[in-house]
Amino acid sequence: MEHPILFISIILEKLGLPVPHTVTGHNLLEQLCTPYMTYTWLVMAFLIIVPKLTMGKLEMVPGSGQNFWEVMVGGLMDFFTENLGEDGAKMLFPMMATFFLYIILANMIGLIPGFMSPTSNLNITLGMTLIVWVTHHVLGFKYHGLSYYKHFMGPSKALAPFMFLLEIISNFARLISLSMRLFGNIFAKEVLLAVLFMLAGAYFAPLPILCLGVLVSVIQAVVFVLLAVLYCAGAMEHAH
Template sequence: MEAPSFLDFIIHVTGLPGYLVFSWFMILVIISLALIVRSSLKLMPEGIQNVAESVVYGIYSFVEDILGKEETPKHFPLLATLAIVIFFYNIVELIPGFIPPTSNLNTTLSMALIVFLYYQFLGFKRHGIKYIKHFMGPVWWLVPLILPIEIIGHFARIVSLSVRLFGNIFGDDLLLAVVFFLAPWLVPLPVMALVLLAASIQAFIFFLLSTLYIADAINEAH
C-alpha cells in the first residue's frame, strides 16, 4: 500500500523517513482537532466537544487516583499528551496507505527516553541526593546486590516501554497488510476491530506505566 500522494511527495522531496513525516502529520491533525474544539466551546457540550471533555476528564481522574490532587496538575500535561498522541499514532494504521509512527522503534524509543529522563529528574528534584535510596533496598548490607539490580531494572523500563509498543503495533500493521493482500473483502470489521482494541490497549499501557514510574519517583523511599 502506497502512502497518500501529498505525504509521499514530502517524503520524496525532503528525504525524511516516512515514519517521521507521518508523525508530524498526525501531530498536525491532533492540533487541528484541538483548535476546532476550542473554537466551538459551549456551556452545554455536544458533539466533538463532549468527546474531548470526556477523554480529558477521564485521563485526569485516572492520573489523580494515582498521583493525588496536588501532583496531578504538574504532570498531567505530559501524561495526557503521551496518551493522546500514542493513541492517534496507533490507530492511523487502520487507514490504508498510512504508516503508524509507533511501528518504528525510533518513535517509541524517543517517547520512552522522555519518560525515563522526566521521572528521574523529578526524583532528584524532589529528594535530592536522597533519591539514591530508591536504588539501595531495605537494608544496608543488601546494597551491593540491590543497587546493580535496581539500576538495570530502571534502564530496562526504557526497553519495556519502547519495544512493547513497537512490537505490538508493528505486528498489527503487518497483520493488516497481509490480510488486505490475501482477502481484502474479509478485512474490514473483525480484523480492524481487533486492531483498534489492541491500539487502544497499548496506548493505555504506555500511559499507565509512565504514571506509575512518576509516582514511584516522587514518593518517599522506604
C-alpha cells in the first residue's frame, strides 16, 4: 500500500537519516526510524510534556488543567479499585493507567492527516500484550506461590492433565487475540482512511469514518485495559 504523507518521516529524511520503505528496517538505525517507532516517541513526548505544562504546580483549588487530570486519574483509579480491590489497584495503577493513556492517544493520533497510529503495527500491540501476559502470571505466582498451578487444573482430579492442556492453549489464545484485536481494529481504521482519502478526499468522504474512528479509538483503549485488568484479577483470586 502506498503510504500517506508522514511528517516525522519527511523531517527525518531531510536530516539524512534512513527511513525504511518496508514495514521494518534492515539494520538498527533503520528500525529506529520506522514510522511506528518515531510516532511512539511522539506520543511519549506528548504524554510527558503536556501534563507537565497543563498541571503546573499542584494547587488546593485546581485550575482547569489540573481539574482535567484529576478527573482522569480519579476515574481510572475508581475503575481499577472496582475490579482489583484497593491494594491491587494501587499496585497496578501505574502500569494500567500508562497503557490506557498511551493506547488512547496512539489510536487518536492516526486521525490527524500526516500522522499514523503506532498501534496499527502488530509489533507494538504484541509487545504490550506480552507485558500484560507475563505480568498476570507473575502476579499469580506472587499471590499463590507454587499452588498457582491449581488455576490450570480444573475442579476434578481425573481430568486434570487434560484440563491443563486446554488451559495452556486458551492462555496462548488470549495472548494472540488480545494483540490481534487492537491491531486489527486500528489497522483497519488507518487503511480505510487512507483509501478514502486517496479516492475522494476532496468530497469529505473520510468524514464519517473519522467520526467512527474516534469511537473505535476510545472503545479499543478501554477494552484493552479492561481485559488486562480482568486477567490480572483472575490470576489474583483463588482457584475455583
